Amino acid sequence: MDLQTIQQHPTFRQLASERTRLGVAMSIVMAAAYFTYILTIAFWPRLLGYPLCSGTVITWGVLVGVGLIALGFLLTAVYVRRANSRFDSLSQLLLEDLR
Numbered sequence: 001m002d003l004q005t006i007q008q009h010p011t012f013r014q015l016a017s018e019r020t021r022l023g024v025a026m027s028i029v030m031a032a033a034y035f036t037y038i039l040t041i042a043f044w045p046r047l048l049g050y051p052l053c054s055g056t057v058i059t060w061g062v063l064v065g066v067g068l069i070a071l072g073f074l075l076t077a078v079y080v081r082r083a084n085s086r087f088d089s090l091s092q093l094l095l096e097d098l099r
Contacts, residue, residue, distance in 0.1 A: 001098060005098075006094075006098065009094060009097065009098065011090055011093050011094040011097060012094055014090060015087060015090040015091065015094065018086065018087070018090070019087060022079065022082060023079075026075045026078070026079060029071075029075065030071065030072060030075055033068055033071055034068060037064060037065070037068055040064075041061070047060070048060050048061030048064060049061060
């Protein structure tokens with residue numbers, strides 16, 4: 001079995017396409033959230049400097065920063081779930097077809 005045969009297989013093309021779309025979409029979401037945070041720090045630092053409530057030293061910037069980290073974990077979990085379900089089943093189907 002050669003590489004060209006695998007690359008032309010419809011299941012392989014579908015698997016590669018779905019993985020690429022999901023990866024690009026998640027990368028765009030994370031990059032947009034991160035750059036929005038950085039641009040807010042650069043141009044409107046007071047906005048993130050406000051305390052969450054009166055009497056606390058924790059600011060909105062800290063909360064949003066923790067939210068960005070949580071978003072990274074969430075996107076990773078979504079990708080792992082998708083990889084362990086859809087992508088694994090497509091990989092298994094591809095292996096069976098190529099035997």
